[in-house]
Amino acid sequence: MKIIGTGSALPSKEVTNDMLAGFLETSDSWITSRTGIKTRRLLSTETLSELALKAGMSALESSGLKPEEIDYLICSNVANSYVSPSLGSILLAPLGCCCPCFDLNGACAGLIYSLDIADAFIKTGKAKKILIIAAEEPSRFCNWHERETTVLFGDAASALVVTEGEGFKDFRVTGETHTDALYYKRSLETTPYDRVEEKTTPLVMQGREVFKLAVRSCIKDVDMLLERNGMKGDDIDMYLLHQANLRIIDSIREHLEQPQEKFPTNLQRYGNTSSASIGILIDELSRAGQLKDGMTLMLSAFGGGFVTGATILTWSEVHYPEPTKE
Numbered sequence: 001m002k003i004i005g006t007g008s009a010l011p012s013k014e015v016t017n018d019m020l021a022g023f024l025e026t027s028d029s030w031i032t033s034r035t036g037i038k039t040r041r042l043l044s045t046e047t048l049s050e051l052a053l054k055a056g057m058s059a060l061e062s063s064g065l066k067p068e069e070i071d072y073l074i075c076s077n078v079a080n081s082y083v084s085p086s087l088g089s090i091l092l093a094p095l096g097c098c099c100p101c102f103d104l105n106g107a108c109a110g111l112i113y114s115l116d117i118a119d120a121f122i123k124t125g126k127a128k129k130i131l132i133i134a135a136e137e138p139s140r141f142c143n144w145h146e147r148e149t150t151v152l153f154g155d156a157a158s159a160l161v162v163t164e165g166e167g168f169k170d171f172r173v174t175g176e177t178h179t180d181a182l183y184y185k186r187s188l189e190t191t192p193y194d195r196v197e198e199k200t201t202p203l204v205m206q207g208r209e210v211f212k213l214a215v216r217s218c219i220k221d222v223d224m225l226l227e228r229n230g231m232k233g234d235d236i237d238m239y240l241l242h243q244a245n246l247r248i249i250d251s252i253r254e255h256l257e258q259p260q261e262k263f264p265t266n267l268q269r270y271g272n273t274s275s276a277s278i279g280i281l282i283d284e285l286s287r288a289g290q291l292k293d294g295m296t297l298m299l300s301a302f303g304g305g306f307v308t309g310a311t312i313l314t315w316s317e318v319h320y321p322e323p324t325k326e
């Protein structure tokens, strides 16, 4: 499998650390030093499905495929206002696609889980041209009176088009139960019979525990993939890691003894956009001409669950259409 199209979309509303410090007991210096985040984009006048559509259209356009050529749509999404239908179902008609679709909740590792499944579909011949859209609005899970989680997240969408080819070498995805470390609980409708009390609990996170789990598991995934493929850290040209916290990325980089240039980041501008984060990074680097033919990339992500995903691939350049003049 290889990537032949990329796209991303961000909300227009920018919210800086100083803006948050205006109503939360926090500061730009705390957020910057603990996370690296300076500002983020949050949904205000747009909806998540509009953002997802924009990212998907942009990936389709760069792939050179027509929407009707897509034979599977996978949407990576933790939650949005619709429990049903799926985000994939909502997007099919506006995208112009006519194919099966489903949503996948792989938390922040959802894009890599989606790629892993797409790879299996392509290998078995179940599908040949797959559109993956990762669209997330984690800002809507937080209690906006609590500084612990609110400052960390941003909303965004990213998309990839994948098809047969010599790109992806290997995947490793994992899952473990750590319900208390990171959760957001929504109550459903009551029935005359349910006897278990339920209430909505905005995002709860044991920050330090998630931090340690993230560093430990990412290192394990990356080391295992390198070893399994007879590679060393030096053989990877770029590590595109989940954009949650600069200190997490630095800890992984220090373990691998690799230079900072190999670890591009954009969390400073967007915060943690959950499963959309790696796709935005790929789209931005690819459009800026920084991903060259033949480069070896390592993608690695972790998220609530606890789940992780990592993959190694050889990049083939995507050719973007010239922007049309207004």
Ligand code: UT7
Pocket (backbone or CB within 6 Å): 025, 026, 027, 030, 031, 034, 035, 108, 147, 148, 151, 205, 206, 207, 208, 209, 210, 211, 214, 244, 245, 272, 274, 302, 303, 304
């Ligand atoms: O995609 C997966 C999502 N989650 C993550 O990746 C999160 C992983 N964890 C982290 O990134 C870090 O643990 C945090 C950035 C969340 C927190 O950093 P930390 O260095 O682990 O801080 P802490 O939780 O140990 O808190 C240190 C202090 C506490 O005050 P005291 O007890 O020392 O007086 C907190 O109450 O910082 C306080 N604090 C804040 N202060 C200002 C917590 N949040 C804030 C805040 N502004 N926003």
